[in-house]
Amino acid sequence: MDFFSIGLTLACISAVGGILWRVRGWRTRGAAVAKPGPGGPRQGTFRAVWRGLADLVFLRRTLRQGFLRWSGHMLLVLGFLPLLVLHSMDGVVTRPLIAGYEPTLDPWQFLRNLFGLISVFGLILLFWNRCRKLKKLSVAQDWALLAVVFGLLISGFFLESFKIMSPGDFTRMTDEYFVEEEPGELISLKAYWAKENGVRFREFMPTAPEMMEFGAELHEDHCAGCHAPTSSAFVSRTMTALVPASRHIADQGRDLFWHVHVGLAFLGLGLLPWGKFFHPVATGANLLARGGHVNSRADTPPLSRGLGLDACTRCGQCSLHCSVAPIHRVMGNADILPMDKLSDLRRYLGGRLSPARTGALTEGSHICTECLRCTEVCSAGIDLQDLWMASKKALTEAGRAGVDGEIRKRTAGEWSKELGSRDLGRIGSTGAGLADRAESFWGCVQCTTCTGVCPVVAVSEDPSRDLDLAPQQIMNLLRMGLKAQTLGARMVWSCTTCYKCQEHCPQGVPVADILYELRQLGAEILRKKEGRS
Amino acid sequence: MKYAYFPGCKIAHHLPDYGISVEAVCAHLGLELVKPEFTCCGYPVRHESRDASVYSALRNLALAASLGLDLMTPCKCCFGNFQQARHQVDHDEKLMYRMKNMLKEDGLDFPATTRVRHLLQVLDDNLPSVAGAVRRPLRNLKIACHYGCHALRPENITHFDDPLAPTIFERLIAVTGATALPWDLRLECCGYPLRGRDDAIADLLVAKKLAGAEASGANVLATACTYCQLQFGAENTKRPGTIPAVPYPQILGLALGLDPDDLGILPGDAVASWFENA
Numbered sequence: 001m002d003f004f005s006i007g008l009t010l011a012c013i014s015a016v017g018g019i020l021w022r023v024r025g026w027r028t029r030g031a032a033v034a035k036p037g038p039g040g041p042r043q044g045t046f047r048a049v050w051r052g053l054a055d056l057v058f059l060r061r062t063l064r065q066g067f068l069r070w071s072g073h074m075l076l077v078l079g080f081l082p083l084l085v086l087h088s089m090d091g092v093v094t095r096p097l098i099a100g101y102e103p104t105l106d107p108w109q110f111l112r113n114l115f116g117l118i119s120v121f122g123l124i125l126l127f128w129n130r131c132r133k134l135k136k137l138s139v140a141q142d143w144a145l146l147a148v149v150f151g152l153l154i155s156g157f158f159l160e161s162f163k164i165m166s167p168g169d170f171t172r173m174t175d176e177y178f179v180e181e182e183p184g185e186l187i188s189l190k191a192y193w194a195k196e197n198g199v200r201f202r203e204f205m206p207t208a209p210e211m212m213e214f215g216a217e218l219h220e221d222h223c224a225g226c227h228a229p230t231s232s233a234f235v236s237r238t239m240t241a242l243v244p245a246s247r248h249i250a251d252q253g254r255d256l257f258w259h260v261h262v263g264l265a266f267l268g269l270g271l272l273p274w275g276k277f278f279h280p281v282a283t284g285a286n287l288l289a290r291g292g293h294v295n296s297r298a299d300t301p302p303l304s305r306g307l308g309l310d311a312c313t314r315c316g317q318c319s320l321h322c323s324v325a326p327i328h329r330v331m332g333n334a335d336i337l338p339m340d341k342l343s344d345l346r347r348y349l350g351g352r353l354s355p356a357r358t359g360a361l362t363e364g365s366h367i368c369t370e371c372l373r374c375t376e377v378c379s380a381g382i383d384l385q386d387l388w389m390a391s392k393k394a395l396t397e398a399g400r401a402g403v404d405g406e407i408r409k410r411t412a413g414e415w416s417k418e419l420g421s422r423d424l425g426r427i428g429s430t431g432a433g434l435a436d437r438a439e440s441f442w443g444c445v446q447c448t449t450c451t452g453v454c455p456v457v458a459v460s461e462d463p464s465r466d467l468d469l470a471p472q473q474i475m476n477l478l479r480m481g482l483k484a485q486t487l488g489a490r491m492v493w494s495c496t497t498c499y500k501c502q503e504h505c506p507q508g509v510p511v512a513d514i515l516y517e518l519r520q521l522g523a524e525i526l527r528k529k530e531g532r533s
Numbered sequence: 534m535k536y537a538y539f540p541g542c543k544i545a546h547h548l549p550d551y552g553i554s555v556e557a558v559c560a561h562l563g564l565e566l567v568k569p570e571f572t573c574c575g576y577p578v579r580h581e582s583r584d585a586s587v588y589s590a591l592r593n594l595a596l597a598a599s600l601g602l603d604l605m606t607p608c609k610c611c612f613g614n615f616q617q618a619r620h621q622v623d624h625d626e627k628l629m630y631r632m633k634n635m636l637k638e639d640g641l642d643f644p645a646t647t648r649v650r651h652l653l654q655v656l657d658d659n660l661p662s663v664a665g666a667v668r669r670p671l672r673n674l675k676i677a678c679h680y681g682c683h684a685l686r687p688e689n690i691t692h693f694d695d696p697l698a699p700t701i702f703e704r705l706i707a708v709t710g711a712t713a714l715p716w717d718l719r720l721e722c723c724g725y726p727l728r729g730r731d732d733a734i735a736d737l738l739v740a741k742k743l744a745g746a747e748a749s750g751a752n753v754l755a756t757a758c759t760y761c762q763l764q765f766g767a768e769n770t771k772r773p774g775t776i777p778a779v780p781y782p783q784i785l786g787l788a789l790g791l792d793p794d795d796l797g798i799l800p801g802d803a804v805a806s807w808f809e810n811a
Binding site: 296321322323324325326327329330331363367369370371372373376385396401403404431432455456459460466490493494496497498499500502503510512516517519520523524 | 543547571572573577578579581582583584585589592624625628682683685686687696697721722727730738741
């Protein structure tokens with residue numbers, strides 16, 4: 001087994017196995033999100049297929065988000081797809097389909113350079129776009145995908161360039177296809193190729209016109225059937241100027257870049273099912289499956305949900321436009337922003353998310369305001385809104401209902417015991433520090449007006465059972481510095497924030513603001529407990 | 534008049550009809566709405582972090598300020614949180630310092646003068662012209678106004694109306710030709726803030742509220758807040774036959790003679806059927 005067949009086998013195993021594994025994940029993860037809800041009428045199949053195709057082929061959703069990324073992506077696809085089909089798979093596509101195909105004949109030699117150049121240009125635009133707007137949001141795999149494709153394209157140019165210069169390749173060809181009938185023929189042919197096609201022989205080449213003429217004749221008879229002038233490989237031929245004439249490294253360069261080029265192609269194929277390398281498959285499928293829809297649908301079937309979870313291209317638009325991005329700015333939890341939340345949600349649904357990250361995901365999931373914007377801007381057409389709403393439900397059902405849920409898992413007494421053993425200063429203070437300030441309660445005469453006007457107290461049959469403490473009792477405990485005793489009280493967490501208590505307090509105690517502060521403190525304590533603060 | 538329109542997060546997906554009716558009514562009355570890309574007002578996250586909530590609010594105000602416009606929102610909770618945020622920075626130097634720094638890093642100036650207006654206030658400011666534009670008075674329609682807590686209280690921060698005896702909503706109902714009925718629970722909470730946090734109490738609060746509105750003899754319950762409308766609307770769906778909640782701009786829009794379709798009113802909606810029968 002040589003490098004090529006070992007590499008190809010490994011890459012194919014990785015690609016096929018990985019794709020099967022990912023497609024299997026669509027079903028399992030999609031089913032794990034939550035049960036689909038009821039939905040409205042659907043558009044006709046023909047229309048859906050047409051609109052999905054238009055999204056896929058013209059990258060319409062990407063175009064809506066800006067011309068730079070769209071043009072970069074469009075150029076890359078327009079250049080790369082023909083290379084992939086006609087060049088990398090020429091043994092199974094081009095040669096059997098097109099009579100007389102030779103990679104060294106035009107138009108193929110010329111087109112290879114043209115498509116390569118278009119791809120490189122597109123890739124540079126994409127790189128620029130990422131540097132300009134998305135640097136902060138980018139992770140290793142974003143740069144890795146760009147690097148692999150860039151390396152593949154550039155190494156291809158270098159490989160062709162060294163092949164043009166390689167005397168070894170010339171000799172291999174003449175050994176096989178050229179029989180010298182009289183002495184002087186080979187040297188004439190060599191001289192012709194050195195001058196016209198850029199082959200760099202170690203020995204000095206004659207340049208006499210009659211020899212050139214003879215070489216040209218021989219070239220026509222023996223080579224031209226399979227070889228267009230190398231000048232039509234306009235990029236690679238130009239690049240030969242990069243190697244100084246004094247350095248005879250063409251054979252070594254050819255071998256090196258052959259391994260680099262083929263190796264990167266295998267690497268790309270092998271990585272296809274991993275991370276965002278999979279997006280050409282999953283995103284394409286998702287665009288078709290969404291059929292041009294921009295709105296969210298609650299009745300998305302599990303398989304489509306699972307596909308959506310996989311279809312992210314990490315273009316960052318959702319996170320750039322996220323309604324709660326300012327909250328992320330203050331709180332710093334990456335899972336507040338859609339792009340990172342989606343990848344953590346995938347891991348969570350696959351059972352591969354650490355407890356600490358699950359805490360972060362839960363917080364992000366509850367801070368999301370379901371404003372639909374990420375879904376509207378998603379260039380992969382993922383129904384993020386549906387995923388957020390369904391996963392919030394799934395997380396809650398799994399006992400992860402956010403700060404409220406965590407607090408309610410234990411009684412007020414249990415919280416008071418845990419927090420009471422701590423130094424009060426270490427419970428911390430947050431917000432305006434109202435609860436810690438004696439002045440806040442100076443006026444309180446325990447008149448129970450706050451409790452009397454509270455609508456939550458009013459609808460409770462048994463307030464001491466449902467709510468633990470009444471508002472005026474909380475104020476009294478705080479006045480005595482017993483903050484720990486109040487933090488787990490149901491009244492604090494079931495306050496409906498109507499501000500009647502505060503508005504009606506005859507002594508001006510900011511009751512509702514204090515209850516807000518206690519909740520903020522509870523949230524902060526939990527964040528610290530989960531190692532996020 | 535021109536405002537930076539702040540619809541809030543819930544309208545786009547959860548209550549698009551409310552947004553449609555707000556924009557239709559404003560367009561009809563010559564109130565120009567500019568729509569920059571706002572972010573969350575910070576109201577929902579106030580339970581978790583004061584800084585996050587205040588910064589979210591100020592960032593939007595700064596965005597409106599950069600356009601040289603006042604901000605107008607149809608949501609009482611967004612309105613309340615903007616006022617809260619402004620009050621908190623004004624009374625906490627350290628908070629002000631942190632907020633100014635963050636805004637500066639984001640290339641925004643501290644919004645010192647931008648005013649926050651609720652939709653009802655904007656309409657009330659233009660009451661004579663609103664009244665003059667009414668083409669089809671809704672006589673015989675009896676309405677229970679639901680005020681919504683976060684604009685009303687605490688008054689020393691929100692500056693919306695008299696917190697104990699507000700009149701703005703009744704004035705705006707009166708210009709439509711409908712009658713606003715007095716009722717005991719008009720200033721009480723709808724219960725939405727406990728949705729997902731304590732559903733049992735949220736259910737009790739909304740049921741009590743709707744029962745109170747129904748007992749007043751009203752045909753519909755008028756709201757002027759995204760969250761209140763969501764809460765009542767969900768209850769209407771869950772328990773058919775309860776007094777239907779209708780966003781105020783839909784009521785006003787009908788009185789202005791606008792097409793129900795342009796107001797996001799669906800054929801089966803309570804206000805549509807009342808309108809057809811009237």
